[in-house]
Amino acid sequence: MSLKxxxxxxxxxxxxxIAVVVMANDGIPIDEVTGPQSDIDIQLLAVExxxxxxxxxxxxxxxxxxxxEEVSIATSRICAVVRVLNEELFFALILRRDGNLGKGRYMxxxxxxxxxxxxx
Amino acid sequence: MSLKxxxxxxxxxxxxxIAVVVMANDGIPIDEVTGPQSDIDIQLLAVExxxxxxxxxxxxxxxxxxxxEEVSIATSRICAVVRVLNEELFFALILRRDGNLGKGRYMxxxxxxxxxxxxx
Numbered sequence: 439m440s441l442k443x444x445x446x447x448x449x450x451x452x453x454x455x456i457a458v459v460v461m462a463n464d465g466i467p468i469d470e471v472t473g474p475q476s477d478i479d480i481q482l483l484a485v486e487x488x489x490x491x492x493x494x495x496x497x498x499x500x501x502x503x504x505x506x507e508e509v510s511i512a513t514s515r516i517c518a519v520v521r522v523l524n525e526e527l528f529f530a531l532i533l534r535r536d537g538n539l540g541k542g543r544y545m546x547x548x549x550x551x552x553x554x555x556x557x558x
Numbered sequence: 559m560s561l562k563x564x565x566x567x568x569x570x571x572x573x574x575x576i577a578v579v580v581m582a583n584d585g586i587p588i589d590e591v592t593g594p595q596s597d598i599d600i601q602l603l604a605v606e607x608x609x610x611x612x613x614x615x616x617x618x619x620x621x622x623x624x625x626x627e628e629v630s631i632a633t634s635r636i637c638a639v640v641r642v643l644n645e646e647l648f649f650a651l652i653l654r655r656d657g658n659l660g661k662g663r664y665m666x667x668x669x670x671x672x673x674x675x676x677x678x
Binding site: 479483486487489494497498504507508509510511513514516 | 598599602603606607609610613614617618620621623624625626627628629630631632633634635636655660
């Protein structure tokens with residue numbers, strides 16, 4: 439399965455999914471898939487979430503409670519789940535606020551290993 | 559119901575809950591309750607999560623996708639759910655990694671209004 443296929447399998451199986459994007463820590467998107475109704479600036483989100491992730495990684499180092507696995511951010515309009523793939527890469531699922539967050543998190547966990555393999 | 563009672567009703571109803579703490583944005587804890595097996599430095603967590611929340615708030619302002627409601631951070635050992643109460647206050651639930659995150663998020667949403675009332 440190609441990287442795009444893996445991302446699409448998340449996008450198409452999670453109700454309310456708007457986009458799935460794989461990114462480097464510096465905020466450069468590596469690959470992305472978006473649903474038909476996406477009016478969101480994925481490039482902007484990529485850079486911004488990369489900055490947040492950097493701050494969260496720093497925090498997690500300070501609190502010494504194990505390695506960072508996942509961050510989710512919910513606003514009144516969207517929800518983003520960000521999952522760490524390795525030291526350099528992460529991927530994010532953007533959902534509508536009424537989307538299926540639980541299934542999104544589950545699918546991301548499930549596809550995490552596959553994505554890491556495809557990117558190594 | 560007092561503030562501590564409200565916090566305890568979350569702590570006691572969520573499997574795997576370690577602590578619930580109400581904080582100001584500057585990281586100063588207002589009130590907290592902890593479970594019997596807590597060996598976590600809540601003061602340190604409070605300050606660190608306040609810093610993360612500040613960064614996330616900035617990001618959410620930039621991406622213009624509505625107001626921030628909730629942030630969750632999962633490491634290999636713990637999971638923290640942080641929920642915004644108002645411009646100045648937030649509260650956080652710290653769970654074991656195998657704790658009931660879904661119920662935690664639900665209980666926090668449910669108690670959010672009550673806590674805001676008690677703090678105003």
